[in-house]
Amino acid sequence: MPKVGGRVGIGDVAAAAGVSTTTVSHVLSGNRPVRASTRAQVEAAIRQLGYRPDPSARSLRIQRTENVALVVPDITNPFFPQLAAGMQDILHPEGYLISVSDAALPVRSLDAVVQHLLDRRMDGIVMAPHFATSVHHTRIAESGAKLIRLSGSVDDGLGDIVRSDDAAGVASVVHHLVERGYRRIAFINGEETAEPGRLRIAGYRLGLSEAGLAYDSRLVHTGTFTRDGGMTGAEALLRGDARPDAIVCANDLIAVGAMDALRRRGLSIPGDIALTGYDDIEAAALLSPSLTTVHNPAREIGRSCARLLLDRLADGYDGPPRDVVLPNRLIPRESS
Amino acid sequence: MPKVGGRVGIGDVAAAAGVSTTTVSHVLSGNRPVRASTRAQVEAAIRQLGYRPDPSARSLRIQRTENVALVVPDITNPFFPQLAAGMQDILHPEGYLISVSDAALPVRSLDAVVQHLLDRRMDGIVMAPHFATSVHHTRIAESGAKLIRLSGSVDDGLGDIVRSDDAAGVASVVHHLVERGYRRIAFINGEETAEPGRLRIAGYRLGLSEAGLAYDSRLVHTGTFTRDGGMTGAEALLRGDARPDAIVCANDLIAVGAMDALRRRGLSIPGDIALTGYDDIEAAALLSPSLTTVHNPAREIGRSCARLLLDRLADGYDGPPRDVVLPNRLIPRESS
DNA sequence: CTGAAAGCGCTTACAG
């Protein structure tokens, strides 16, 4: 029975089983062979006493916390919970705990969040914020924590990268539209200063050229990744002298805004103009018509991050940073 | 300068400042007065050596981890990330780390998740899963971890409760419709076996009676909390002999399904029939017409949970469980 | 106002 008024420790187990704490420890860890009969006695004592190892004591001794952190720019953006769920799929069964930190400016600065996590001696950190700089990455790497990022280049040697192939995703939308018979395919982009903006317009151009279609700058409008951006963009395209028969939007929010504009003009989707988005937010399936889009494999990205981390944390991988690129999936719906 | 090849510990600081580790510790904690000049020397040494306390050593000594866990049934449901963000608003500045665990069946059983968190010696646990039983709550409370729940009764003495007032929320929707001139107000519910189902229909009846309107069972349809449920429910109401002029839905997904059904019949919203939802999911604002709904104060709930936890963890509150009820906010939009 | 020392509960080199 458990001691009154005190946690049962490895010493209690040892006493109950008539062995040393050393042996108890080795039964638990499997780090060295233990005679079967001894092991059985120890295991019986553990069960009987309800012994549970103390993680702080273990961490102090082994100099690892077996804690992993996920830093996101905005936990409220549905992409990130999916990422977290994917990480849990892999790391939970291995006994790792995942702390999620939202570095939402201006409430919490990324500097402070990173410092906090390093102070807490996280074994691994997955950095999702797009505004993270090499300063942050360097600080993490120097602290000894393993680093995984969602964008950037592997050349700095600071850690592994996992990402999805946005350009290929947009290109697959273009192919889908071409197959459906559309030829005058327009593109409404968000900010081109952002990485997604650059990658997605590149995908649009790639898709066109693969389909043998010419790039026509009159069919391209650059704005913001918002509903307003989509409305403005669609109106500009409809007023222009090169009228599109399909509009590819750089994200779903832009597509919602474009849908507003088309509806106001009395145009039918996809009858008069086809429309596509990117991201597959929840609303994409709920709109009428439902929106053709590309599903970002957030959960899969999370799983990959976790596997790369585990390689380094548990399996002793210590090679050069790896760059994992995951495919995106086209989700055809009513709007195209 | 930091020792080569080793973490700088409290002993290094003590040596550099020419004091004992006891004094260094007290400078850090403020647990006993230290002469100003001594403190200054210690602080200088800390800064110079870049000393950072080791949380495992501290936890081992003080028998607390300063870790808090949030357990959710599905991190992918947008309510829960908001909850997590609210908790962070309060707990991050206090130095607490928040681990998020998704007890999504059948992948991870709640039993296993709870056990895992207790093994990790969490100081506090916020339990959101609706399928948590008193067995789980009892195990948590007995382990010494502080428990906060999002539903249930405070009478079991197992921990604090934070919730929003769903019944009042639905009642406020009914009032809103009555003010707008609607009188034949129908209700489409989800499963009445679920707590939200029970609370929301209660709110509907409350709203009616407060407005002096009679309850008419022909205006009520019970189904599931899904888009399909809404479609089926709306069709049944439209076929019935008591034709409504407004439909209150027990959640936004039901409202989306009802919108499908109305649209198919060629009915205009809100011209022919007004429509409202509950939850304020992202899609509610993106639909056309945008959906009048009730915003669940998820972030505020998270903040309240964190404050109650902090009361018990840091401020020594040890009184009886508290029951915090937060108001919901009506979001009037185009559909009503 | 300050310090010497015990001890939190583990893991692991060292020894047999």
Added chain:
DNA sequence: CTGAAAGCGCTTACAG
């Protein structure tokens, strides 16, 4: 195959 003992880096009663 097993054990005695050191030590991870802190905090805090005890003493002065």
